[in-house]
Amino acid sequence: MVSIDVILNESKVSSGSTVSGKTIVKPGLRSLSGKLSLKLICRETARYHDESFTVETPVRTTIKNISVPSGKPKSYTFSFTIPEDYPPSYKGSMVTVDWFIEADLKRILLPDIKCQATFEVYNKVYSSGSKEVSTKPGSKIALLLSIPECSAKAGELVEASLMVGEGSVSNYITAQIVVKETVSCKRFKGKVERRTKPLKVVEKNSFTPGIRLPLYLEIPRQASSFNGWISKVETMLRITCYFDEEEIMLEAPLRVGGETEGESFPADYESHTKLKNAVLEVLSDGVPRDVAGIRVDLYLKYRLVPSYSNLQAILDGLVAQGLISVESKGKSRKYSISRKV
Known part of the structure; x- marks a missing residue:
């Protein structure tokens, strides 16, 4: 019986690196000839209520004419580079991104034989510099949120500081990480947020104006940052000030990936x-x-x-x-x- 297998050398790779492996063709009792195509594919799926929409993009393709003698399996190696501007693997509330290698053996007057092998792609996190955001002049509360390094690895910590201005009053202030998913395709549009548990960083009348309060928040392991073909995923550090009848929010975007350059904090x-x-x-x-x-x-x-x-x-x-x-x-x-x- 004719069959093909795809064996990967690695199951997790970072964007910009290569995924490699081999395809083993088993010809059975008769010799085999045909065209073997190998495709690197990125599949992005958006879901909203009972509807779903999928975009499948062949990122790279190679085609080989093969001839395999009967009873002698033959292997063919491959290597593909993952483009850095493509979305990483992701599984969220509305959005899923999958990566896989597909081998397709086409034979004359005979059915095609296909085989797939999935793997994970992570954003590689490079230094993206510092960022400061503040409330608008004239707001009830004057806040300055400073982030020394806006890149972070999922599952690790982001370091920041919060400074409350003179004369500011609020019931309390919280900090949390928010992952936003936005979908815009032919069939539907939608948004959803996933939030970590708010960390109460300031109690009422318990802060000293002008003092920087250090913040350390863990990035959820399912967080990411990318622009896809039909979706966008953002990870934000959100500060919320609660008053008796209103809230004021301050947000700063973070670049989140799965592999970091250098040591973690x-x-x-x-x-x-x-x-x-x-x-x-x-x-x-x-x-x-x-x-x-x-x-x-x-x-x-x-x-x-x-x-x-x-x-x-x-x-x-x-x-x-x-x-x-x-x-x-x-x-x-x-x-x-x-x-x-």
């Missing part, structure tokens, strides 16, 4: 969240400690000595969230748990 520990939890555990017995004491305790408990800048940033963030308290005496700052975490 913080470089000396695999996860900011784990480091934050470790700090809280060290302080959980209620004994006030300074930064040096916390570093010693972290080393004794976890064999971990984070840099002073990373540790100080985490402590400032925990103070801003009301999870720990700080007592200043001259140049000394003592930290302790302010409430049960």
Whole structure:
């Protein structure tokens, strides 16, 4: 029985890199000849209620005339470059993007034989620089949101800071990551948002105007950023100020991908969240400690000595969230748990 298989050398690749592998043709009891076409295909599907619309684009194609003797399988190698301006693999509420290699064997007066092998494509994240956004002059509240690096890897952290201006008043302020999906095709148009749980960064009357509050938010693993043929996916950092009868929102776009160039933040520990939890555990017995004491305790408990800048940033963030308290005496700052975490 005649058959073909597609075997990939890698199951996950980044945009701009190559996907390679081989196609094995098994001729059966008779010799086989025909045309073997190999296609790199990107399929984008949009769904809205009970309707769906699909765009399938052959990105690259190669065609080979083949001749295989009976009983002797033969393999044909291939290599395709993933264009950087194509959408990455994605599975959202309305939008799905799939990548696959399709092998199609065409024979004279005989049915075609097809085989597909799927793989994942990730955005490669390059440095996209810093960004600052602020509320409009005359707003009820003056906010300045600063993001040192607007590129981030899905599943990791984005670092930002928020400064509240003089004379600003609000009930409270939250920060969250928002993934927006927009679809515009022949059949329908639609929008949907997926949001992380809001992080309350400022309680009522608990902030000091002019002080930058550090923010560290985790990017959801299903987040992405791209423009497709019929869809657009954006990831935003959203700040929301709540008043008695209205809300004011501030948003900054992020470039999100699956593979980063260089080390993730913080470089000396695999996860900011784990480091934050470790700090809280060290302080959980209620004994006030300074930064040096916390570093010693972290080393004794976890064999971990984070840099002073990373540790100080985490402590400032925990103070801003009301999870720990700080007592200043001259140049000394003592930290302790302010409430049960």
